[in-house]
Amino acid sequence: VNGKEEMIKKYFDMVYKLALSQTGDFHHGEDVCGDVFLKFLQAKKKFESEEHVKAWLIRVTINSAKGIFSTSWHKKTVPLEEDIMAEMPQEESEVYEEVLRLPKKYRAVIHLFYYEDMSIAEISRVLNINSSTVRSQLHRGREILKKKLKGEYDFVQ
Amino acid sequence: LFSKLYKNANKCIDSSGAYERVKEKITNPHRNSMSRTIISVAACFTVVVIGFSAYQIIKPGVDEDIALVNENMRKAPDDSHILADYAQEGSLSADISITEESMESYSKIESDPMYSKRTVKNIEIYEKEENNQYECWLKKEGTVKKIVATDISPEEKENLIRSILQ
Numbered sequence: 081v082n083g084k085e086e087m088i089k090k091y092f093d094m095v096y097k098l099a100l101s102q103t104g105d106f107h108h109g110e111d112v113c114g115d116v117f118l119k120f121l122q123a124k125k126k127f128e129s130e131e132h133v134k135a136w137l138i139r140v141t142i143n144s145a146k147g148i149f150s151t152s153w154h155k156k157t158v159p160l161e162e163d164i165m166a167e168m169p170q171e172e173s174e175v176y177e178e179v180l181r182l183p184k185k186y187r188a189v190i191h192l193f194y195y196e197d198m199s200i201a202e203i204s205r206v207l208n209i210n211s212s213t214v215r216s217q218l219h220r221g222r223e224i225l226k227k228k229l230k231g232e233y234d235f236v237q
Numbered sequence: 238l239f240s241k242l243y244k245n246a247n248k249c250i251d252s253s254g255a256y257e258r259v260k261e262k263i264t265n266p267h268r269n270s271m272s273r274t275i276i277s278v279a280a281c282f283t284v285v286v287i288g289f290s291a292y293q294i295i296k297p298g299v300d301e302d303i304a305l306v307n308e309n310m311r312k313a314p315d316d317s318h319i320l321a322d323y324a325q326e327g328s329l330s331a332d333i334s335i336t337e338e339s340m341e342s343y344s345k346i347e348s349d350p351m352y353s354k355r356t357v358k359n360i361e362i363y364e365k366e367e368n369n370q371y372e373c374w375l376k377k378e379g380t381v382k383k384i385v386a387t388d389i390s391p392e393e394k395e396n397l398i399r400s401i402l403q
Contacts, residue, residue, distance in 0.1 A: 092259070096252045110255050114262045121263060164250065172246035175239060194243045225239065 087133055088117050094134070094196065095141050101191040102145035104180045106163055115144045135206040142188055142207070178228045186221030189214055308337070333386040333397065338374070343381040346374045358402045377402060 092113070099112035119140055127133045164180075165173040179190055188207065192198045200218070204211040346352055352363040352374070362375040371394060373384040382401065386394070 088260075089256075092256050093252045096255055096259075097247050097250060100250065106255070110259055110262075113255065113259045117259060118263045165246075167251070168246050168249040172242050172249060175242040176246035179243065190243075194240045195247050229239075 084121055087130075088120065091134060091137050092117075095137050097195060098138065098141050098188075098191055099145055100164060101179065101187050101195075102142060102184060103148065104164065108145075108148055112141060112144045112148055115148075116140045119144075138192070138206045139208070146184070175229065178225055181228070182221055182224055186217050186224065189217045190221045190225075193218055332388070333384065335401070336383050336385075338381045338383045340381060342383075343374060343376060357398055360402055362398060373398065375401070 095116055096109060096113050099116070100106070100109040103109050103112060116137060120137065123136075125136075127136065165176055168176060179187060182190065189203055192203050192206070193200075198206070200211055200214050204214045207214070346363050349363075352365045352372075354361060354363055356362070360375055360377065362373055364374075365372045369388050371384075371386045371389050373394075375382055375384075375398070384397065384401065386397065389397070
């Protein structure tokens with residue numbers, strides 16, 4: 081795949097929103113994006129297709145977000161979730177806030193399923209985990225959200 | 238619907254500003270690291286300059302203090318020894334002080350007509366007496382000593398000078 085700059089432009093929004101869902105903070109989200117795209121530019125790997133690029137970016141984003149919280153500095157900082165939700169209407173803000181409160185592993189599948197419209201099979205392939213694991217993480221994530229949001233919203237599968 | 242609200246929530250997040258910032262960061266990584274290096278070097282240089290300036294400001298005061306301490310340490314044992322010896326002889330009835338003075342002050346005394354000059358034990362001494370206050374300047378082993386005594390008798394004066402010149 082040629083034209084890495086085009087790919088960055090095309091998938092920036094996807095990587096950024098996924099990074100935000102993982103970090104809950106604008107600054108950390110941008111740090112993760114910078115890290116992911118720098119690795120992408122430096123990657124000597126030959127990407128077979130655009131789908132391959134997309135899957136690679138999602139995997140690296142999730143790994144990079146995990147990495148950013150493993151440093152001693154970030155362990156001491158508390159993400160400011162309110163910043164992200166400042167521009168959102170109230171209902172959207174409530175939903176987004178509860179997603180950010182989910183454990184990270186559930187957040188990733190919920191985000192990819194509901195925002196990126198990826199199927200369970202696609203998520204399974206991209207995250208390199210079993211389909212049944214994706215299904216159960218999605219189920220548990222939904223259950224937590226239902227409880228928190230007091231059954232106000234319908235979770236269409 | 239949860240799906241719709243979550244999508245809308247994400248759409249509310251504007252990623253264009255972040256795109257520009259991230260693009261800048263990844264296309265000019267050297268500039269960022271150079272800026273950090275320049276800032277670090279400038280901070281170190283500022284600390285060194287401030288430290289050196291502060292040292293230059295306090296140095297004269299410190300030097301003066303050190304000189305004063307050295308001076309006191311040098312002359313205190315000598316003077317106290319002379320006064321103690323003199324007191325032991327039982328002839329100390331006057332109020333006496335012995336201080337060390339500079340060569341510059343001594344030169345002024347040498348040319349001051351108010352002082353009389355005489356030689357005791359081959360050492361020149363300069364004396365002056367006014368209103369019962371006796372003052373004597375002498376040079377001993379390269380140091381200038383000034384003796385000031387009030388209500389001192391002629392015998393005590395002679396004993397004191399000889400004790401100092403011993």
